[in-house]
Amino acid sequence: MAETDPKTVQNLASVVQTLLQQMQDKFQTMSDQIIGRNIYLNSRIDDLEKNIADLMTQAGVEELEGESKIPATQKS
Template sequence: MAETDPKTVQDFTNVVQTLLQQMQDKFQTMSDQIIGRNIHTRIDDLEKNIADLMTQAGVEENGAMPEKPKESQGSS
């Protein structure tokens, strides 16, 4: 029995190591996919927010334009 125990332990260790490596590989793949999706979603959201801000800035520029000439009038 003493001879079979080390072999059994070694086999068990190998199986566990293989399973852990497979789990780690699957986790890494899933993590990469999630991060990729999150990045794309964040980029899309950022582009939308920038477009919204640009639209708001365009609307606000009309309201802010009197201030710009006012500054110009103050310097003249």
Template structure:
């Protein structure tokens, strides 16, 4: 048997607890990275939406309800 093989129930419990703690730490790290990426994506989406609205304003396009858009100069 290898030096790290558990020989008693207490040893096995310790190995399992260490393994579970290691897995929890890895899960937390990955979870934090995903949340960080989502926050970054949300910020980029907000900037993109603002830039699109600014471009629409500069082009003289108004946003109407739904997806219909008409130039402001063609409004009745």
């Protein structure tokens, strides 16, 4: 069995270490981007829900869970 040159093993270990570090950096960047998008989308959803609630109030619609929403002006 042939012996492996220690410098070749060191070079290979160095290349593998560099690749692993690059993969970790890319993974962290992608994670940060995903988290940032989630925060942005959650904020947009909150704004949308508030705007819908405001429009319902302006239209005179009462929000009753389990019941249909009837404009206040049309109630008996």
